[in-house]
Amino acid sequence: MAKKEYSFYPGCSSQQGASSSNMQKSVETMCEELDVTLNQIPDWNCCAASIGYGGGGELPRLTLSARNIALSEQHNTGQDIVATCAACWLATREAAERFHEDDGLMAETNQALAEAGLKLKNETPIRHMVEVLIEDIGYDTIGGKVQRPLEGLKIAGYVGCQTNRPFGIAGESFENPMYLDKLVETLGADPVKNYDKKVQCCGGALAFSEPEKSQDMIKTIIESAYDSSADMIVTPCPVCQMNVEIYQDQINQRHNTKFKMPVVYYSQLMDVAFGRSAKDSALDQQVIKAGKLEALAKK
Amino acid sequence: MTELNTAMIEQYRNSFLQEVEANVEEGEWVKMCMQCGVCAGSCPLGNAWEHPPQEIFMMIRAGKREAVLSSDSMWMCTSCYNCISRCPRGLPITHIMHGLAHYAQRLGLVPKNQPTQRFAQMFWQNLNKKGRVNELKLGLSLYFMNGFGEGVKTSLKMKDIGLGMLKTKRMAVTEAFGGHGVKDLSGFQKIMKKAHELEDARIQKSGN
Amino acid sequence: MADEKKFAGYICTGCGIGERLDAGQLETIATRDGKMQSCRQHEMLCSKEGVQTIRDDIANEGVTHIMIAACSRRAKVEAFNFTEVAMSRANLREGVIWVRPDTDENRETTQEMADDYIRMACAEVKFMTQPTGSGEQELNKQILVVGGGITGMTAALETAAAGYPVHIVEKSGVLGGHAGGYYKSIPTRSPYAEPQDTGISQMIADVEANDSITVHLNSTLARTEGAPGRFNAEIATESGSSETLSFGAIIQATGFKLYDPSALPQYAYDKSADVVTNEELEGLVMQADGGPIKRPSDGKAVESVAFVQNVGQNSTEENELPYHSGIGDMIAIKQAMYFKELNGNCDTTILFDNLRTPGAAGEDFYRAGQQKMITFSKGAVTEVVPGSTLEVKFKDLILNDDATMQCDLVVLDVGMMPNTGPDPYAQLAVEEAEDEAEKEKARALLENAPPSILNLEYRQGTDLPHLKYGFTDSHFICFPYETRRTGIYAAGPTRRPMDMRQAADDAAGAAMKAIQAAENAGKGRAAHPRSGDLSFPSFRKEGCTQCKRCTVECPFGAINEDEKRYPIFNEARCRRCGTCMGACPVRVISFENYSVDTVGQQIKNVEVPEEWDEKPRILVLACENDAYPALDQSAMNGVEITQWARVVPVRCLGSISLSWITDSLNNGYDGIVLMGCQKGEDYQCHFVKGSEMGLERMSKVGDTLQTLNLEPERVASYEVAITDIQRAPKLINDMAETVQNIGMSPFKF
Amino acid sequence: MTEVIATNQTILVVGGGISGLTAALEAAETGKQVVLVEKRPFVGGRITQLYKYFPKLCFPTCGLEINQRRAKMNPNLTIISMAEVTEVQGEAGDYSATIKISPRYVNENCTGCGDCTRAVEAEFDNEFNYGLGGMSKRKGAYLPHKMAHPQRYVLDPRIIGTEDADKAKAACKVNAIDLEMQEETLTFKAGAIVWATGWRPYDANKIQPYGYDRFANVITNVEFERMADPQGPTGGKLLRPSDGKEAKHVAFIQCAGSRDHNHLLHCSRICCMATLKQTHFVQDAWGDDGKSTIYYIDIRAIDRFEDFYTRVKNNPNVSFIKSKVASITENSENGNPVLHGVDVESYNRDGNGGYDRYATEYDLVVLAVGMEPSVDKGTFPVDISINEEGFIEPAPENGGVFAAGCASDALDVNRAVQQATGAALRAIQVVNRVAGTEGQ
Incomplete structure (x- = not known):
């Protein structure tokens, strides 16, 4: 298999010591296994995803992404931009599309970028890591890499919102995307059929400012996973992962529940299935330990 | 009431819809709503909205400027994009809600202490300071946004979560001192300054 | 063809007939009882060879009448299509073997059933003549179009383009109708985003330049008589002169008028000059002549306008319209666009209840209107307050607000009402009224009727019958041009509310039917639903008692009366349903291929066993359009029908002669089942009133039964639909049970 | 060979549905030679699968019987079934059309006796009933429906080469089964063409929020039509697919796929009336126990038929909710679909502000799916003007090709037939001009 190279946009939360550094770690392991090279966009900045609109207006906000794309086009010329964070992917792709639609906006953002000697050509596809896995690598290749099938694991594939809407993965439905289940199956685990909270919003960016509203939604996601006797939830989205994982104690306190549902990334499942250690798979960074997966990783 | 707000009222006396078209991100879509209500029904936080999106669109067309801009409804948007994906008319509802929220904030019409608005403001400032978000500082400023006393309480409430994150190395105390940022900070800040200027000019022009 | 009649029978033994029945015996019956001069069996009569056998006999043996005993007359129609001879068909497959169980104990009665059907078919064909048309017809290709609006002109142009000369009679002094006064029209071509030129001037020029079209302005029809192929229309001009011309067919395109909103004071139509109807707005726009539209009261250029939709429509209130124009919202969008075009930044608000912008064009136009910043509000207008600025009070149904808006002009969406003549059945009702009070009531109704348009010299009134709310036919969903006055076709908003594109399509459709009617009349062929039938009603004048039943009951107004009140059959108007035949108490009306005898003899030739044989006979007279096909389908499903039943298809329940009933009762039949189509408001009868007339007559059969001292249950009439696949056989079997319960008829001999 | x-x-005439059949008959009855090409094994098209028509609540087969009789008796009309037009060349007055005829494996000897059906064993989903949740099967040798014209059986190509095919052949006493029948291609002349390829129900699988692909008790309006038909898979009983339970509380979702940029841009015009009609099925089946709820954006009863809407509105067993349903979930305990959304006419109805958010369970949900043109835009084998929605434009540049019925717009039967009658005239104009120049 030819080596694949991408221009990588990690986003703030993937940085060392940040909330989804575990995703970053596991993605790195996954890419090693799949012979994928991720070239970080040099000196990338925050995309202001999720809540940035409240402070920044249209142009300043979109210009953040414009800078990233411009840097990528300058330094990682010809490489598709790939993001692992759903919100980063969405914000960047949205910005690119808006610049395509609106010449005025494009001109203005270039005027701003010129202040630092940058120029946006806006010719670069903005892709999600999942797209790379499905479209460029394929289930068959992934399946072929499995050395340690995740047998006996029942996993609820929680896709969430922003990986899924408004762009989603080509060929998948907004209401019932199947790729996560297919991936789980490819890795030898048992996907929860008809997981009815598959695309339920977890409250996203309101987790901080409207915690109760957000946690009510998270509760349904976890409950449904328990109802389907899932061992864990898997998600492609760092916002979802964190929200669903870390507030379980608070939900337990408020609702007198006993939630302790591990929430992992697809990349972590892949790492374990590919035969890598718990540490390489960043399982040590779980707030709620994914015991069954760790056990497998030790085999 | 801000000066800009007064100017806008003057300028668009007749038509709030036209004001929205000219000044709100994706505002030109508002007129295309056909009042099917699928957005309201699709919103995961729907019951928290005093005025769901389709009503806001109707209110805009009915000229209910004050009621719309001072509403906290659009601040309830979780950016889940359900409404966009289902809207039969293709309205970018999420963006319009964001746009309205931002516009209300620009005009100084947001209800006092609207938590999302305040958090958003902090987030924006935080990311602009160094070009990347500092999660730790953002979290702390959030906890302390209602004063020191409240902040300590919130911090205590959130302490277990914080500890969990620290233990799993998903939060770093070092972030409190410096932390991540872009290297070309001055270039970054020049770009953002210019972007702000261009946007402000557009809005000012519209209000005159 | 030799004058001598030669009868031949053909018995098919395929499809299991040969296995289930004794074909030899059937052949014997056909020759011995049925008096067929020859009879052949064939193992697959519908095959090429089978059909060729028949053809050879016709060509070489001079066979003139054939009896085919095989499947249902609805099956293998193409194979058994012998236009040069008279033909009857005995239904041994769907009628016998498929509805009877294949068991030993049933063998005898099944055979008896088949024997009877052979006898019946032989008897029927013996009394049939192959119809050839009266020979009086001639082809008159000239078409008359009444009305010179969009519909009329389109009809004329389309007809002329097909090679048929046309005359347009237009009441006013100009062509163009309503649309002639419109600024623009709703777009008829993609992308359906802008009002478009009405195209009226071009159309008028096209009409005037067309050598095949003659226009009579300021003219009306003073008198129209005749029938398709020979309509004579007296065209009278305003000045008093007139000429009479002959036509093959007529298209009535007399358009619409608008509902008068004065009846609804809440809209202040009478109180403010600035409240106008949507059609009046077109006038204001024309007056503006490309400049801004001005309000009538003071000539101020309109800066804000409210369109009040659904005025007096879709209502259950008296004096309002129970239906909707359907196009008012499209018009409002078009007109709001006028203001966007001519009046700068004019505020345009459309207050609607349900926005009716159907189809691809409708939804595109709606979006185009939104793009142009037309405000759409779902709101119920409660009041328009007159003043220098009008105040429109409405309930905003989305915001649940009692709202008001100020505007310079209010445009009312008023409904379209058909421009039709008086309903002939309202005219007839006066004559038919049973007492003076009823007569008076009927007369009062007529007094408010509009003046006649066609002035038909028809026994049944001067104009096209109304269907609903003054609109004309058709009542049939599948047959929108079905008319109750053969050869006269309505088109455009006189049929139902419609816009210009639909009216143009409708005009083409009516033109199609008109040229077809002219062609059919030229060949003596019936129009739908018995398309192509060459038979026609004839009557024995010496037997006629001038009772007028036929002239009154004909569902198509085909029969006039002469000065002595004898019927005059206008065959080209006739649809061959036979209602006249059924109506005639003295049995003097018949068709060459369908008569009192063709059915009566079938009834007589059924073998009625002696009472002690305990083999009842049940006569089933089933409408060929619905009940008979329903029975065929139940046979395909293998549903059993009593072995005592003998089914005779009839053209329509209306054609059933009472004599068939009395004769069969006298002959010892034990029960009679009559099956016609649904009557009443939502009638399904293909001959409109036939089944109603038939059922009405049958309701009086009780007298006959009483005279004979028979139980009333022995005769039952039903409305049967083509989908009554389970019910139809059950009704017959129920009669068998009834007979079982009340006993056999005492009239066997 | 044909x-x-x-x-x-x-x-x-391309397409033998009600529009094509009408155009063909009107022209043939005016003395014109007509060739009608129909893709399915029988004529009548979509109306054959309808139980009742609005607003009369009468039966489509009633008019079909008359039309089929007209067709059987008219020697001017040639019907070629199981055939599709693949190419059209030439210009008005001088076209050459190529058609592809699929093998029926049954020749004109067929008497419609049904022996072959009884002989074969293999069963398939009955497309005539849309399969209806696996409730409806037919044999591998079959007559598509009781009134099918031509009244000739069909062998499903899937049984060719199997034992069933031989059994069918052996059972036929009139030598009507020809297992060697091949696809044929045929080219012939025509002066004018009436294009009446009609519509298909929009694929409800694509309307993902409603879970037609996931929930058994979410069906389409055309399926409901089969369900109500006594000749249909449930014998006319309203029984829901998942468990055969009586469907007494039925929700109708309007604009399922219509007026929606994610699906069909256009309003399909007929679905409102179709639903209003179908509430009668519920009422007729269960009386006052039958409750219908209609979720709509705008009710578009068709002009003169608005009185029908008024009558339904006055029925206390029918409720109307102005709302585009946001999504459907399933109550996993009882299989009931649950509708979620907001009633946009409910603002502050209870005095507490806000709108009513509903999450309402029904026994059965009927999606009023819209009309999609049968021929995909871009695949027309003839060069004519097609609009954004895929309908044929009334364009003069279409030459001697005239659209009839739903190929031209979303139309109800009445309008489609009306329009088809006009199309027949326009075709006649062309051939009459040809006759004029050629001399009869």
């Missing part, structure tokens, strides 16, 4: 005798005075 033979077609056709000249430049022949009218080709």
Whole structure:
């Protein structure tokens, strides 16, 4: 298999010591296994995803992404931009599309970028890591890499919102995307059929400012996973992962529940299935330990 | 009431819809709503909205400027994009809600202490300071946004979560001192300054 | 063809007939009882060879009448299509073997059933003549179009383009109708985003330049008589002169008028000059002549306008319209666009209840209107307050607000009402009224009727019958041009509310039917639903008692009366349903291929066993359009029908002669089942009133039964639909049970 | 081999649904030579699968019977079934059309006796009933429906080469089964063409929020039509697919796929009336126990038929909610679909502000799916003007090709037939001009 190279946009939360550094770690392991090279966009900045609109207006906000794309086009010329964070992917792709639609906006953002000697050509596809896995690598290749099938694991594939809407993965439905289940199956685990909270919003960016509203939604996601006797939830989205994982104690306190549902990334499942250690798979960074997966990783 | 707000009222006396078209991100879509209500029904936080999106669109067309801009409804948007994906008319509802929220904030019409608005403001400032978000500082400023006393309480409430994150190395105390940022900070800040200027000019022009 | 009649029978033994029945015996019956001069069996009569056998006999043996005993007359129609001879068909497959169980104990009665059907078919064909048309017809290709609006002109142009000369009679002094006064029209071509030129001037020029079209302005029809192929229309001009011309067919395109909103004071139509109807707005726009539209009261250029939709429509209130124009919202969008075009930044608000912008064009136009910043509000207008600025009070149904808006002009969406003549059945009702009070009531109704348009010299009134709310036919969903006055076709908003594109399509459709009617009349062929039938009603004048039943009951107004009140059959108007035949108490009306005898003899030739044989006979007279096909389908499903039943298809329940009933009762039949189509408001009868007339007559059969001292249950009439696949056989079997319960008829001999 | 005798005075009608059949008959009854090409094994098209028509609540087969009788008796009309037009060349007055005829494996000897059906064993989903949740099967040798014209059986190509095919052949006493039948291609002349390829129900699988692909008790309006038909898979009983339970509380979702940029841009015009009609099925089946709820954006009863809407509105067993349903979930305990959304006419109805958010369970949900043109835009084998929605434009540049019925717009039967009648005239104009120049 030819080596694949991408221009990588990690986003703030993937940085060392940040909330989804575990995703970053596991993605790195996954890419090693799949012979994928991720070239970080040099000196990338925050995309202001999720809540940035409240402070920044249209142009300043979109210009953040414009800078990233411009840097990528300058330094990682010809490489598709790939993001692992759903919100980063969405914000960047949205910005690119808006610049395509609106010449005025494009001109203005270039005027701003010129202040630092940058120029946006806006010719670069903005892709999600999942797209790379499905479209460029394929289930068959992934399946072929499995050395340690995740047998006996029942996993609820929680896709969430922003990986899924408004762009989603080509060929998948907004209401019932199947790729996560297919991936789980490819890795030898048992996907929860008809997981009815598959695309339920977890409250996203309101987790901080409207915690109760957000946690009510998270509760349904976890409950449904328990109802389907899932061992864990898997998600492609760092916002979802964190929200669903870390507030379980608070939900337990408020609702007198006993939630302790591990929430992992697809990349972590892949790492374990590919035969890598718990540490390489960043399982040590779980707030709620994914015991069954760790056990497998030790085999 | 801000000066800009007064100017806008003057300028668009007749038509709030036209004001929205000219000044709100994706505002030109508002007129295309056909009042099917699928957005309201699709919103995961729907019951928290005093005025769901389709009503806001109707209110805009009915000229209910004050009621719309001072509403906290659009601040309830979780950016889940359900409404966009289902809207039969293709309205970018999420963006319009964001746009309205931002516009209300620009005009100084947001209800006092609207938590999302305040958090958003902090987030924006935080990311602009160094070009990347500092999660730790953002979290702390959030906890302390209602004063020191409240902040300590919130911090205590959130302490277990914080500890969990620290233990799993998903939060770093070092972030409190410096932390991540872009290297070309001055270039970054020049770009953002210019972007702000261009946007402000557009809005000012519209209000005159 | 030799004058001598030669009868031949053909018995098919395929499809299991040969296995289930004794074909030899059937052949014997056909020759011995049925008096067929020859009879052949064939193992697959519908095959090429089978059909060729028949053809050879016709060509070489001079066979003139054939009896085919095989499947249902609805099956293998193409194979058994012998236009040069008279033909009857005995239904041994769907009628016998498929509805009877294949068991030993049933063998005898099944055979008896088949024997009877052979006898019946032989008897029927013996009394049939192959119809050839009266020979009086001639082809008159000239078409008359009444009305010179969009519909009329389109009809004329389309007809002329097909090679048929046309005359347009237009009441006013100009062509163009309503649309002639419109600024623009709703777009008829993609992308359906802008009002478009009405195209009226071009159309008028096209009409005037067309050598095949003659226009009579300021003219009306003073008198129209005749029938398709020979309509004579007296065209009278305003000045008093007139000429009479002959036509093959007529298209009535007399358009619409608008509902008068004065009846609804809440809209202040009478109180403010600035409240106008949507059609009046077109006038204001024309007056503006490309400049801004001005309000009538003071000539101020309109800066804000409210369109009040659904005025007096879709209502259950008296004096309002129970239906909707359907196009008012499209018009409002078009007109709001006028203001966007001519009046700068004019505020345009459309207050609607349900926005009716159907189809691809409708939804595109709606979006185009939104793009142009037309405000759409779902709101119920409660009041328009007159003043220098009008105040429109409405309930905003989305915001649940009692709202008001100020505007310079209010445009009312008023409904379209058909421009039709008086309903002939309202005219007839006066004559038919049973007492003076009823007569008076009927007369009062007529007094408010509009003046006649066609002035038909028809026994049944001067104009096209109304269907609903003054609109004309058709009542049939599948047959929108079905008319109750053969050869006269309505088109455009006189049929139902419609816009210009639909009216143009409708005009083409009516033109199609008109040229077809002219062609059919030229060949003596019936129009739908018995398309192509060459038979026609004839009557024995010496037997006629001038009772007028036929002239009154004909569902198509085909029969006039002469000065002595004898019927005059206008065959080209006739649809061959036979209602006249059924109506005639003295049995003097018949068709060459369908008569009192063709059915009566079938009834007589059924073998009625002696009472002690305990083999009842049940006569089933089933409408060929619905009940008979329903029975065929139940046979395909293998549903059993009593072995005592003998089914005779009839053209329509209306054609059933009472004599068939009395004769069969006298002959010892034990029960009679009559099956016609649904009557009443939502009638399904293909001959409109036939089944109603038939059922009405049958309701009086009780007298006959009483005279004979028979139980009333022995005769039952039903409305049967083509989908009554389970019910139809059950009704017959129920009669068998009834007979079982009340006993056999005492009239066997 | 199929033979077609056709000249430049022949009218080709593409599609034998109610519109095509009407155009063909009207022209043939005016003395024109007509060739009608129909893709399915029988004529009548979509109306054959409808239980009742609005607003009369009468039966489509009633008019079909008359039309089929007209067709059987008219020697001017040639019907070629199981055939599709693949190419059209030429210009008005001089077209040459190529058609592809699929093998029926049953020749004209067929008497419609049904022996072959009884002989074969294999069963398939019955497309005539849309399969209806696996409730409806037919044999591998079959008559598509009781009134099918031509009244000739069909062998499903899937049984060819199997034992069933031989069994069918052996059972046929009239030598009507020809297992060697091949696809045929045929080219013939025509002066004018009436294009009446009609519509298909929009694929409800694509309307993902409603879970038609996931929930058994979410069905389409065309399926409901089969369900109500006594000749249909449930014998006319309203029984829901998942468990055969009586469907007494039925929700109708309007604009399922119509007026929606994610699906069909256009309003399909007929669905409102169709639903209003179908509430009668519920009422007729269960009386006052039957409750219908209609979720709509705008009710578009068709002009003169608004009185029908008024009558339904006055029925206390029918409720109307102005709302585009946001999504459907399933109550996993009882299989009931649950509708979620907001009633946009409910603002502050209870005095507490806000709108009513509903999450309402029904026994059965009927999606009022819209009309999609049968022929995909871009695949028309003839060069004519097609609009954004995929309908044929009334364009003069279409030459001697005239759209009839739903190929031209979303139309109800009445309008489609009306429009088809006009299309027949326009075709006649062309062939009459040809006749004029050629001399009869």
